[in-house]
Amino acid sequence: MDILALRNVSKHFGGVAAVDGVNCSVRQGEIFGLIGPNGAGKTTLLNVICGLADPYQGEITFKDQRIAGKKPWDIARLGIGRTFQIVQPFHGLTIRENVAIGAMFGKKGHEGSIKEALSLADKALELTGLSHRADDLATQITLSQRKRLEMARALAMEPDLLLLDEVMAGLHLTEISEMMEIVKRVNEQGITIFIIEHVMKAVMGISHRIMVLHYGKTIAVDTPERIAENSRVIEVYLGERYAARRAKRLAGSEMGS
Amino acid sequence: MLQQLVNALLLGGIYALVGVGFSLIYGVMNIINLAHGALIMLAAYTTFWVFQLYGVDPFASIVISMALFFVIGFILQKYIVNRVVGQNVLMTMVLTYGFELIAVNFALYFWHADYRAVNPTYAGTGLEIGDVVVPYIKLGILTVAIVLTSLLYLFMTRTKIGNAIQATSLNKDAAQLVGIDIQYIYSFTYGLSAALAAAAGTLIAIVYTVTPSMEGGFLGKAFVIAILGGLGNSLGAIVGGVVLALAETFGVVVFGAAYQQIVGYVIFLLVLIVRPCGLVGRRFFSEL
Amino acid sequence: MMATRLTFLGKISRPLRLIAYAALAILLGLIPFTADGYWVRVCTNFFMFVIMVEGVNIISGYTGYAALGNVVFFGIGAYVTAILMSTFGLDFFIALILAGIVAGAFAFGLGMPILRTKGHYFVMATIGLNELVKQVVSNLDSLTGGGKGISLPIPSMPPRINYAFFYFVMLAIAIICVFVVYRLSKSKFGYGIRCIKANEQAAGVMGINTTMYKALAWTLSAFFTGLAGGVYAYWQTFIEPPVVFDVVFAIKMFLMLLLGGQGTVLGPVIGTFVVEFLGELIWGHAADLQLGILGTLVIVVVLFVPQGLVEVTRNKTIGRIFSTRRVKEPQPVEF
Numbered sequence: 052m053d054i055l056a057l058r059n060v061s062k063h064f065g066g067v068a069a070v071d072g073v074n075c076s077v078r079q080g081e082i083f084g085l086i087g088p089n090g091a092g093k094t095t096l097l098n099v100i101c102g103l104a105d106p107y108q109g110e111i112t113f114k115d116q117r118i119a120g121k122k123p124w125d126i127a128r129l130g131i132g133r134t135f136q137i138v139q140p141f142h143g144l145t146i147r148e149n150v151a152i153g154a155m156f157g158k159k160g161h162e163g164s165i166k167e168a169l170s171l172a173d174k175a176l177e178l179t180g181l182s183h184r185a186d187d188l189a190t191q192i193t194l195s196q197r198k199r200l201e202m203a204r205a206l207a208m209e210p211d212l213l214l215l216d217e218v219m220a221g222l223h224l225t226e227i228s229e230m231m232e233i234v235k236r237v238n239e240q241g242i243t244i245f246i247i248e249h250v251m252k253a254v255m256g257i258s259h260r261i262m263v264l265h266y267g268k269t270i271a272v273d274t275p276e277r278i279a280e281n282s283r284v285i286e287v288y289l290g291e292r293y294a295a296r297r298a299k300r301l302a303g304s305e306m307g308s
Numbered sequence: 309m310l311q312q313l314v315n316a317l318l319l320g321g322i323y324a325l326v327g328v329g330f331s332l333i334y335g336v337m338n339i340i341n342l343a344h345g346a347l348i349m350l351a352a353y354t355t356f357w358v359f360q361l362y363g364v365d366p367f368a369s370i371v372i373s374m375a376l377f378f379v380i381g382f383i384l385q386k387y388i389v390n391r392v393v394g395q396n397v398l399m400t401m402v403l404t405y406g407f408e409l410i411a412v413n414f415a416l417y418f419w420h421a422d423y424r425a426v427n428p429t430y431a432g433t434g435l436e437i438g439d440v441v442v443p444y445i446k447l448g449i450l451t452v453a454i455v456l457t458s459l460l461y462l463f464m465t466r467t468k469i470g471n472a473i474q475a476t477s478l479n480k481d482a483a484q485l486v487g488i489d490i491q492y493i494y495s496f497t498y499g500l501s502a503a504l505a506a507a508a509g510t511l512i513a514i515v516y517t518v519t520p521s522m523e524g525g526f527l528g529k530a531f532v533i534a535i536l537g538g539l540g541n542s543l544g545a546i547v548g549g550v551v552l553a554l555a556e557t558f559g560v561v562v563f564g565a566a567y568q569q570i571v572g573y574v575i576f577l578l579v580l581i582v583r584p585c586g587l588v589g590r591r592f593f594s595e596l
Numbered sequence: 597m598m599a600t601r602l603t604f605l606g607k608i609s610r611p612l613r614l615i616a617y618a619a620l621a622i623l624l625g626l627i628p629f630t631a632d633g634y635w636v637r638v639c640t641n642f643f644m645f646v647i648m649v650e651g652v653n654i655i656s657g658y659t660g661y662a663a664l665g666n667v668v669f670f671g672i673g674a675y676v677t678a679i680l681m682s683t684f685g686l687d688f689f690i691a692l693i694l695a696g697i698v699a700g701a702f703a704f705g706l707g708m709p710i711l712r713t714k715g716h717y718f719v720m721a722t723i724g725l726n727e728l729v730k731q732v733v734s735n736l737d738s739l740t741g742g743g744k745g746i747s748l749p750i751p752s753m754p755p756r757i758n759y760a761f762f763y764f765v766m767l768a769i770a771i772i773c774v775f776v777v778y779r780l781s782k783s784k785f786g787y788g789i790r791c792i793k794a795n796e797q798a799a800g801v802m803g804i805n806t807t808m809y810k811a812l813a814w815t816l817s818a819f820f821t822g823l824a825g826g827v828y829a830y831w832q833t834f835i836e837p838p839v840v841f842d843v844v845f846a847i848k849m850f851l852m853l854l855l856g857g858q859g860t861v862l863g864p865v866i867g868t869f870v871v872e873f874l875g876e877l878i879w880g881h882a883a884d885l886q887l888g889i890l891g892t893l894v895i896v897v898v899l900f901v902p903q904g905l906v907e908v909t910r911n912k913t914i915g916r917i918f919s920t921r922r923v924k925e926p927q928p929v930e931f
Contacts, residue, residue, distance in 0.1 A: 079682070102800075102801075103797065103800070122805070122807070123797075123801050124800050124801075124802075124803050124804055127800075127802060128803050129799055134800055135798065139795045139797065139798040140798075141790070141791050141794035141795055141798065141799075142794045143790065143793075143794055144787075144790065144791075144794065148787070152787060152791055152802050152804075153802055155784050155787060156784075156788065156802050156803035156804045165783075165787070167783060168740070208802065208803060246901075247831070293825075307791075317841070334716070335797055338716070340716050340719065340720060373636040376745035383821040388895065391899055392898060392899070395721055395902070396662075397662055397716050398662040398664075398719070398850065398854070400897050401662075401716075402664075402850050402854065402894055402898055403894065403895055404846065404849070405847050405891075406891040406893075406898070407891065407895075408716075409888065409891030409894065410887070410888045410892065412883060412887055413884075413887035413891065414694070416884070416887070417884055417885070417888075460676035467826075468773065477680065524843070528723075528727050531720055531724060535720065539716065539720075566737070566812040567733045570728065570731045570732060573724050573725075573727050573728035573731065574728065576724045577710070577721060577724055577725065580721045581709045581710065581713060581721070582710060584713060584717050
């Protein structure tokens with residue numbers, strides 16, 4: 052079943068189409084990767100989904116409900132959480148409070164008390180390995196911890212769909228594998244994940260399916276293995292000449308065998 | 309009707325000058341200079357006293373007041389405002405309002421709330437073209453306003469320091485990287501803005517009465533003009549000045565004299581909400 | 597966070613705190629009956645500013661929208677009270693409540709469009725709004741008396757009782773106002789608006805209805821400011837546009853807020869106390885230098901105490917400011 056479906060979605064800035072007629076559907080429970088060179092329109096697409104880039108053309112349905120034109124907070128309450136590429140913590144609040152905000156205002160936000168929100172926050176902090184920093188201010192932690200804070204905050208909203216925008220950018224190798232583990236663990240809890248990532252090893256390693264965006268257009272949607280083999284994708288990432296040489300080489304080796 | 313149009317254009321010259329300096333500071337430093345009205349007021353007094361005591365023609369005293377206020381502005385920025393550039397909106401605005409309060413108190417203390425006027429001998433004469441009368445004074449003012457804004461444009465585009473100011477307003481980090489001393493640029497910009505305010509103040513002194521409480525009105529005008537032209541866009545302020553002058557002049561014709569100010573502020577709020585980039589500005593887009 | 601911001605009260609043990617409160621209550625209750633009429637007026641003025649500064653604290657300190665033109669609600673409250681009492685003959689308290697409601701409704705209605713603007717644009721919009729309303733009030737002669745001002749019925753009380761009456765009305769509203777801000781700071785709503793201040797976009801994505809929260813915060817701010825204006829009008833028995841829509845008033849409010857500390861419960865009270873009483877001591881003797889002194893104070897506060905006194909005492913930086921010799925010495929950790 053599809054949890055999120057985009058039909059012919061376009062977003063123009065002035066005369067430039069940042070997202071140009073994108074169609075895709077994210078299945079319930081999967082990890083859906085979105086890759087593409089810089090300026091491909093990945094973050095814009097995320098903004099469109101979570102209501103930050105209104106108005107746009109096309110149709111988006113989330114759990115069979117149209118969300119076009121809805122405000123970010125309405126979309127958030129339907130069950131979509133997101134993180135930001137450039138971390139955006141709430142300064143002046145502790146880590147725990149930052150995360151509790153998600154619980155206070157997220158999916159079931161209007162029901163619970165502040166106390167309940169704080170205990171939900173503790174759970175999300177544990178899942179992301181931040182418990183030991185709970186009482187620090189958001190300005191006092193490292194980048195890797197701030198990326199996890201973004202994640203914890205979105206998790207505390209108890210979303211059905213989590214949009215992750217480059218949660219691994221700028222991290223070193225061990226931190227990346229830790230983050231991959233966290234993403235997998237979150238997914239095992241039944242949360243569908245839509246992840247933008249530049250770190251190929253990571254996104255190839257955890258995604259069930261991957262979509263490639265180039266100048267706002269979809270050029271491929273497939274499993275990681277087949278994406279790696281897709282000549283159009285290689286062309287986009289490594290240039291036409293490399294793609295042509297590779298095609299020749301492949302043809303040559305086939306002949307040789 | 310034609311007479312109204314001519315009046316509006318003549319007024320537009322002064323308004324443009326009021327707005328240009330105000331917008332310039334915002335464009336370069338992101339500061340709303342609430343002392344702008346006070347600078348205009350003090351310059352108007354300077355013109356008045358120079359005329360009263362030494363008989364200097366008000367048009368000639370533009371040079372004096374501009375030079376004087378350039379120095380004052382430069383010093384204010386160098387020793388005080390530079391310490392808070394880049395801090396939040398509130399800090400910088402409140403700080404510049406501190407200058408305003410001191411300036412008003414200064415004027416009230418020494419010159420009292422009396423109304424004063426500069427009356428050169430050629431006041432009251434004018435050029436008659438058909439039914440339309442164009443007072444020489446106002447024609448002179450418009451000429452000065454056009455000359456000054458043109459000079460500003462040339463300064464910004466043709467001189468090294470003008471280019472440095474523009475570079476700083478586009479991206480202060482990049483400007484610093486290529487070796488621009490932005491502290492100096494800030495001081496220079498404030499001085500330039502103060503000099504433009506002084507020019508406006510001098511011209512205002514020729515046609516209006518001078519009083520310590522005139523600052524509020526002209527600060528308000530600077531707001532409206534700058535927003536109409538696009539905040540930070542100093543050439544847009546010229547458009548803003550002319551538009552405001554037209555709106556006020558015809559607002560009075562349509563609604564009555566009481567509505568002169570109201571028309572301006574209504575337009576101001578509408579533009580702020582509907583088109584914050586100003587009438588001639590372009591929107592900017594950025595990714596998150 | 598809020599709890600730690602109140603440390604200098606919270607650290608005192610509970611019985612001591614109760615005694616302090618009781619002493620404060622007795623002191624406040626006795627002032628109008630023992631002090632000179634002049635000081636009763638000064639205290640009433642102090643309470644009035646506490647209300648307004650807490651009001652501006654809600655929208656500026658907590659929500660991050662620097663409503664420099666908030667004085668517009670003071671003027672609206674004052675005029676609504678004046679018109680309802682003198683033209684429609686309403687009772688003071690009914691007129692006062694209505695004044696607060698009208699000011700609040702005005703903020704809510706205009707807040708929706710105006711709060712879409714941000715940063716400098718918002719500040720300018722609020723100043724423009726204040727000027728606009730001032731001009732409209734000055735020209736609606738039939739309703740507001742125009743530029744000539746409007747008189748209110750003079751309360752039929754002996755002067756002493758009159759002073760005490762306004763003293764206690766202002767005090768009551770000030771206490772309610774501080775209490776509301778205190779509750780607010782611990783509520784979900786309070787968290788919501790603090791998030792808006794910290795990062796509005798992220799707040800929206802977390803499920804906070806930023807448009808509504810901002811408008812409600814401004815409404816609350818305007819309601820209290822309007823009440824202060826209403827009491828002021830009846831207290832003075834005469835108001836005119838340049839006085840109740842005075843931007844200098846607004847600047848004074850922000851000076852107090854900055855000095856005390858934005859986004860804290862007691863900061864505004866402390867800031868107002870310092871400015872009002874210090875100011876009274878200074879410009880009580882030099883009335884013609886009042887504006888200049890205020891201006892100087894503004895500059896000094898922005899340059900040297902931008903965090904506000906509450907924050908300064910918390911960080912013990914006050915010691916650093918006042919001791920010139922031992923700048924580099926390590927700061928003691930315990931409070």
